[in-house]
Amino acid sequence: MPLKRLFKRRTGRAPRPPQLCAHEVVSDRVAPELDGLRIGQLSDIHLRTGVKPRRLLQAVEMMNQLRPDLVVLTGDYVCISPRPLPALTEALGRLEVPAYATLGNHDHWSGARRVRSALADAGVEVLTNEHRAVRVVGGTLHLVGVDDSVTRHHDAKAAFLGVPEGATKVVLSHDPMSADFLHPFRPALILSGHTHGGQVYFRRLTPFMAGKIGVKYLSGFFEVEGALLYVSRGLGATLPVRFRAPAEVACLTLRSAALRAKLATGTVC
Secondary structure, X not given: OOHHHHHHHHHOOOOOOOEEEEEEEEEOOOOXXXXXXXXXXXXXXXXXXXXXXXXHHHHHHHHHHHOOOEEEEEOOOOEOEXXXXXXXXXXXXXXXXXEEEEOOHHHHHHHHHHHHHHHHHOOEEXXXXXXXXXXXXXXXXXXXXXXXXXXXXXXXXXXHOOOOOOOOEEEEEOOHHHHHHHHHHOOOEEEEOOOHHHOEOOOOHHHHHHHHXXXXXXXXXXXXXXXXXXXXXXXXXXXXXXXXXXXXEEEEEEEEHHHHHHHHHOOOO
């Protein structure tokens, strides 16, 4: 039975779907053989606080329909309590492509060992200050997971240890402020969450207040010393209130600037 019909049958109406955010990421740090690689991102699920299990199931179904090459999860799966972890495992276990994760501050506050176990039970590989060489169609992507910097569990040097010079690197790091110490490692893309896009967004006020408390990267794309940073608004929140900062499911397509330039000049057959 399709999930939408299932939701209607159980609740009387389908939950409002997250916003689909599809982007192309053009970088001279993306190898030509990885041009077109599609990465799905889910972040800040905060299960049972901002996201009920049926909303997460809906987001997973959306992701499966997008058919990315892999999915990344960028932290805060629960909020304070580990009790929702079985529902997290059940929902994420439905992902149809390889999935990789790093933890957020709420995961450490809720019990990092139990969160890692729940993700592993769902078939999600958790990267704790380490990297993986992921074989994809056409080449190898080096996926780097940096543990949460809010709770000071990060170790960027350990995470990048052994990554070849010149490799295409995509980094998972929950707090976008980590871009300020990750850019020297020359990643093509850093994927983060944490901010919920401000959660309650007023066009002038929210960015102003965020800046006052030191939040430089609220949502969307930023260029940080040559690295591209994408900050997801996520699915949930610590408080179940959102205004003009809709929940999102993201899909990012890597594009090689070098290959684009060759295609533009007609030098590629």
